[in-house]
Amino acid sequence: MRAALPRVGVVTLTALAVFLPLGLIFYQSLLNLPFFMPNKTVGVGAFQFVFADSDFWDSLRNSLVIATAMAVIAVPLGAILAFLMVRTDLPGRRWIEPVLLIPVFVSPMVLAFGYVVATGPVGFYSVWAKQLFGSVPWNVYSLTSIAIIAGLTHVPHVYLYSSSALKSLGSDVEEAARMAGSSPFQVARDVSLPMVMPSLLFSGVLVFFLGFEIFGLALVLGDPEGHLVLATYLYKLTNKLGIPSYHLMAAVAVCIVAMTFPLVMLQRVLLKNAGKYVTVKGKAGRQRPLPLGRWRWVATAIVALWLFLTVVVPLTGITLRAFVTQWGEGVRLSEVWTLHHFREVFNQPTLVRGIVNTVLLGVVGGAVAVMCYTAIGLATHRKNDGWSRFVDYLVLVPRAVPGLLAGLAFLWVFLFFPPLQPLRATIVSLWVAYTVVWLAYGMRLVSSSLLQVGPELEEAARSAGATQSQVSRHVTLPLIRYGLLASWLLVFMIFEREYSTGVYLLGPGTEVIGSLLVSLWSTGGADMVAALSVINVVLVGIGLAIALRFGVKLHD
Amino acid sequence: MKTFRRALLASLAVLALAPAPSQAQVPAGYPANYADTIAAAKKEGKIVIYSTTDTVSATPLINDFKTLYPGISVEYNDMNSTEVYNRFISEHAAGGGSADVLWSSSMDLQVKLVNDGMAMAYASPEIASVPKWAVWKNEAFGTTYEPISIVYNKRLLSGDEIPQSHEDMLRVFAQHADKLKGKVTTYDIEKSGVGFMLITQDSKYNPKFWDFVRALGTVGPRFQSSSGTMMERISSGENLMGFNIFMSYAALRAKKDPGIGIVNPKDYTLVMSRVMFASKTAKNPNAAKLWVDYILSQRGQTIIANQAELGSIRADVTGSMTEAGLSKTLGASLKPIPVGPELLEYLDQTKRLAFIKQWTQAIKGGK
Numbered sequence: 001m002r003a004a005l006p007r008v009g010v011v012t013l014t015a016l017a018v019f020l021p022l023g024l025i026f027y028q029s030l031l032n033l034p035f036f037m038p039n040k041t042v043g044v045g046a047f048q049f050v051f052a053d054s055d056f057w058d059s060l061r062n063s064l065v066i067a068t069a070m071a072v073i074a075v076p077l078g079a080i081l082a083f084l085m086v087r088t089d090l091p092g093r094r095w096i097e098p099v100l101l102i103p104v105f106v107s108p109m110v111l112a113f114g115y116v117v118a119t120g121p122v123g124f125y126s127v128w129a130k131q132l133f134g135s136v137p138w139n140v141y142s143l144t145s146i147a148i149i150a151g152l153t154h155v156p157h158v159y160l161y162s163s164s165a166l167k168s169l170g171s172d173v174e175e176a177a178r179m180a181g182s183s184p185f186q187v188a189r190d191v192s193l194p195m196v197m198p199s200l201l202f203s204g205v206l207v208f209f210l211g212f213e214i215f216g217l218a219l220v221l222g223d224p225e226g227h228l229v230l231a232t233y234l235y236k237l238t239n240k241l242g243i244p245s246y247h248l249m250a251a252v253a254v255c256i257v258a259m260t261f262p263l264v265m266l267q268r269v270l271l272k273n274a275g276k277y278v279t280v281k282g283k284a285g286r287q288r289p290l291p292l293g294r295w296r297w298v299a300t301a302i303v304a305l306w307l308f309l310t311v312v313v314p315l316t317g318i319t320l321r322a323f324v325t326q327w328g329e330g331v332r333l334s335e336v337w338t339l340h341h342f343r344e345v346f347n348q349p350t351l352v353r354g355i356v357n358t359v360l361l362g363v364v365g366g367a368v369a370v371m372c373y374t375a376i377g378l379a380t381h382r383k384n385d386g387w388s389r390f391v392d393y394l395v396l397v398p399r400a401v402p403g404l405l406a407g408l409a410f411l412w413v414f415l416f417f418p419p420l421q422p423l424r425a426t427i428v429s430l431w432v433a434y435t436v437v438w439l440a441y442g443m444r445l446v447s448s449s450l451l452q453v454g455p456e457l458e459e460a461a462r463s464a465g466a467t468q469s470q471v472s473r474h475v476t477l478p479l480i481r482y483g484l485l486a487s488w489l490l491v492f493m494i495f496e497r498e499y500s501t502g503v504y505l506l507g508p509g510t511e512v513i514g515s516l517l518v519s520l521w522s523t524g525g526a527d528m529v530a531a532l533s534v535i536n537v538v539l540v541g542i543g544l545a546i547a548l549r550f551g552v553k554l555h556d
Numbered sequence: 557m558k559t560f561r562r563a564l565l566a567s568l569a570v571l572a573l574a575p576a577p578s579q580a581q582v583p584a585g586y587p588a589n590y591a592d593t594i595a596a597a598k599k600e601g602k603i604v605i606y607s608t609t610d611t612v613s614a615t616p617l618i619n620d621f622k623t624l625y626p627g628i629s630v631e632y633n634d635m636n637s638t639e640v641y642n643r644f645i646s647e648h649a650a651g652g653g654s655a656d657v658l659w660s661s662s663m664d665l666q667v668k669l670v671n672d673g674m675a676m677a678y679a680s681p682e683i684a685s686v687p688k689w690a691v692w693k694n695e696a697f698g699t700t701y702e703p704i705s706i707v708y709n710k711r712l713l714s715g716d717e718i719p720q721s722h723e724d725m726l727r728v729f730a731q732h733a734d735k736l737k738g739k740v741t742t743y744d745i746e747k748s749g750v751g752f753m754l755i756t757q758d759s760k761y762n763p764k765f766w767d768f769v770r771a772l773g774t775v776g777p778r779f780q781s782s783s784g785t786m787m788e789r790i791s792s793g794e795n796l797m798g799f800n801i802f803m804s805y806a807a808l809r810a811k812k813d814p815g816i817g818i819v820n821p822k823d824y825t826l827v828m829s830r831v832m833f834a835s836k837t838a839k840n841p842n843a844a845k846l847w848v849d850y851i852l853s854q855r856g857q858t859i860i861a862n863q864a865e866l867g868s869i870r871a872d873v874t875g876s877m878t879e880a881g882l883s884k885t886l887g888a889s890l891k892p893i894p895v896g897p898e899l900l901e902y903l904d905q906t907k908r909l910a911f912i913k914q915w916t917q918a919i920k921g922g923k
Contacts, residue, residue, distance in 0.1 A: 036649035121794045223744070223785070224778045240746050240912075242664065242903045244642045326813045328792025330711040350611055350634065415650045424652075507643065508633040519636060522781050525610075526788040 006469070010379040011387055011394075017436050018397050020417075021409030025257075025401070028412075029250035036416060046251035056252070059233035066147045066218075066229060067211025073151025075204045077306065078158025079196075083188040084299050085159075086166040087174065089289040091296070096303060098548055101160075102311050103153040105493045105540045108216035109517045110533040111153060111314045115140055116220060117530070118317025122328040125313060141224045150217055152310045154210060158203040165199035166192060171288045184295045202270040209263040212256060213402050215500050220521065230256050231402050231500070246408075253405040260400040268396060315537065322530035341531035351528065354511035355535060357427050358496060361512060362539070365431040366492040370484055372435060373442040377450050378472050382458070399440040403500035406437050411504050425509040430502055437501050438494055445490060449483025450476070486547075493543040496536065513539075583853065586681045594625065597842035602629040604840070605847070606640045606655040608662065609830060609866070616863040621850050628843050637662030637749055641669065648674065648837065656838035657847050659699070659830055661802075662749050664899040666831035670696045671900060675833040678845055682852035687879070689894040690829055690869050698829030698895045699851050700804075700860060701867035701879050703820050703886075704754055707806045708797040709790050710817040718797075721823040722762050725799065729771045736775045741786045741798040744779035746912055751781075754800045754826060756902050756911065757893055761824045766918055773919040791815055802828070804866050804877065820886055827892040829869060 033040040050056050084090045085097060103111065118125045119140045126136045139145060169192065177191045193200065215231035222232060234252045237245050292299055321327060324336040345351045376395070380388035398406060410433040414424035423429055453476055461475045499514030506515040513536045520529045582590040607614065611634050618630045635643070640660045647654035660666050669675065675695040683691055690698030708718055717732050719725040729736060743751020759765045778795055780786045783805045789795040791813050803818060810816040832851060834844035850856045854872055861868035867877040875881055882890060902908045
């Protein structure tokens with residue numbers, strides 16, 4: 001059992017990183033003052049306050065509405081997109097795929113701000129619509145719009161899971177249906193999609209769960225009409241009492257976790273069952289794209305419309321805003337072009353530091369994070385014992401905690417745990433928070449690579465007398481190195497995009513674009529928000545381009 | 557190795573101190589022992605500031621301070637007002653390093669920190685030149701003079717659609733209800749501490765305050781969490797007018813954006829002042845004193861008024877954004893919010909929530 005020591009170390013460290021902040025949140029929720037104040041007392045006052053606050057119930061209802069609407073919109077649309085992309089001869093599939101995934105990698109703050117500028121009451125597109133129809137036929141600040149936008153931007157999540165399930169199906173049943181006279185859409189509805197039902201169900205639960213975490217979209221779009229969701233309610237509590245009310249925020253966080261944790265567990269069960277269902281698939285391997293025939297243009301229109309609404313509208317909006325001094329009703333865009341905002345960004349040391357930190361965090365931090373994920377992966381690789389099952393659940397826990405709160409908890413950990421204090425004002429604190437928040441995602445990437453290594457290779461090494469660590473170093477790791485590189489790239493993009501985790505950790509030295517966007521948005525630096533958003537999109541774009549250049553699979 | 561390092565440090569110290577005799581003299585009118593403070597501050601070598609004033613506005617001040625006292629580096633951190641407060645109290649509790657000077661537009665939170673005994677008592681030599689309302693207990697100092705204005709979109713509003721006072725807003729809301737529907741903006745008082753403080757001041761000065769709130773309710777106001785988001789919306793025409801907006805921000809934006817119009821209400825114009833204090837537990841207490849004195853000095857205030865565009869509280873500083881300049885046009889209607897314990901009133905949880913409730917109901921009642 002010599003090799004067990006590093007293993008126990010890795011597991012213990014992970015458990016600490018996960019439970020310490022979570023424990024702090026629970027503890028804080030049961031106090032009446034910040035936990036570091038000497039005159040605090042224990043009680044359930046925070047919960048009483050929250051449950052008596054009508055805003056809480058409003059935000060809970062809105063969260064439920066949005067989460068449900070997201071599942072209702074994203075699942076069918078994502079399924080249809082997956083069917084069109086994977087099973088049919090839709091033109092331009094090769095270049096559509098990366099574009100499809102853009103909403104996953106662009107910060108919702110950026111998207112939301114783009115929607116305000118593009119489709120707000122006097123947005124670029126709204127003004128054009130007004131010229132066409134006489135009035136603006138939509139209200140982007142309504143709860144309905146927020147729900148629709150949230151639904152549309154989460155289509156890729158459904159797409160990812162259903163497309164990988166669809167890929168493993170044979171074509172024979174579809175062809176049979178087509179031969180019997182079904183239209184391609186009937187094939188999708190009655191044959192292909194029912195066969196991947198478990199994956200659809202899983203992604204439905206996933207999207208519903210993500211609905212509870214919506215923060216940026218609701219923060220930007222919900223403000224003017226006062227639509228709150230749970231995460232923005234939590235953010236609002238920062239100021240409601242004039243002085244920060246950590247206990248109230250912690251109480252809301254506990255309520256959120258109480259709802260999301262069962263959903264995370266449900267996802268786990270569904271994901272396990274998803275594989276079982278595929279036993280009814282036809283002869284695998286023999287796949288031929290289904291000819292769409294005259295339905296081709298309908299299919300193209302669906303994809304194009306979705307792309308236009310979800311990618312083109314917000315991104316053109318934000319880009320346009322970044323290059324003008326002012327906008328809106330009565331402004332002639334040709335007269336207000338400027339590069340001033342970008343010059344301003346590069347003149348502000350904080351923002352420059354933010355950009356540098358964001359890149360560092362993505363490139364270096366991403367690499368180190370993948371190393372950590374790999375260490376955890378190796379610690380449980382091919383060992384089906386109590387430790388591994390523990391880690392299995394452990395990595396899912398942070399998934400249930402909204403990034404906003406995880407960031408706050410990590411701030412506390414770094415402030416009040418003396419050995420860590422010197423690291424607080426450095427980007428390391430952010431890195432730890434990011435790595436833990438994205439633990440589940442990273443682990444999935446790494447373990448899918450690990451599972452591709454045939455057990456016989458490792459066994460061969462072991463029977464030749466190699467120790468556990470030698471097997472890992474000389475056999476397993478070299479075999480998964482390309483998988484790890486791909487994981488690094490995906491983690492890079494996720495780290496570039498992340499915004500809520502850094503909000504409370506934001507300080508001198510820990511600036512990143514994501515949290516700067518939230519902070520600048522709330523202090524009203526719209527010019528800077530637009531310019532930084534564009535820079536952020538460019539960074540993510542570079543990551544995406546590299547991924548495509550090297551043929552990284554963007555999903556399994 | 558050790559001697560080498562010591563020699564290196566010594567030569568660095570000489571470098572840092574070299575220009576000192578020519579530059580860092582005791583300012584005119586200061587006590588002679590101020591030279592000791594300067595010397596001690598140089599030994600400290602730096603100052604850490606947490607502030608809500610953005611770095612761009614503060615840069616001219618920082619640069620001038622460094623010219624005045626070479627050898628003292630300024631670690632300037634801008635963040636929002638809640639963050640200033642949170643960061644300071646948690647760092648204070650954790651016992652690690654924190655700011656030497658706190659400078660925030662959230663007057664009430666600053667006064668609370670001072671009231672909780674976090675500030676260093678310091679009889680700045682500049683106190684005599686600063687208005688009485690801006691100094692509390694020789695601990696908290698108001699540093700800027702920022703009128704709170706009505707801002708409107710010049711392209712879309714004209715003539716009698718532009719209110720001239722708080723009372724006039726009632727008339728405008730009634731006469732132009734259709735045009736203004738959903739297009740009047742102000743702070744969300746639940747999300748913005750500053751917005752809350754301003755509206756409670758309104759409730760003191762406006763004799764028809766609750767009528768005003770109900771009238772506001774009838775036009776379906778849009779609440780935002782910051783001046784900046786309000787201004788963005790007014791500039792674009794999404795909203796047509798907003799009130800309780802810092803004139804300093806609006807004036808800065810109006811320079812680049814010809815669509816922004818500003819009115820200082822004739823019945824009363826609130827004036828807020830960014831409150832500064834030096835921390836009792838400052839690691840660099842002497843540098844902190846120099847900074848406070850510098851900000852209150854004529855030299856510092858001239859930059860505050862003319863480069864940082866925040867408005868000077870000193871009578872001997874001239875310019876359009878100073879007490880002296882504004883008094884000419886607005887006279888007695890200027891109502892500075894005094895730095896003092898009255899600001900603590902609404903930090904009481906019950907009182908605050910009761911006010912928010914009354915406000916929400918009045919807004920709804922107006923619809």
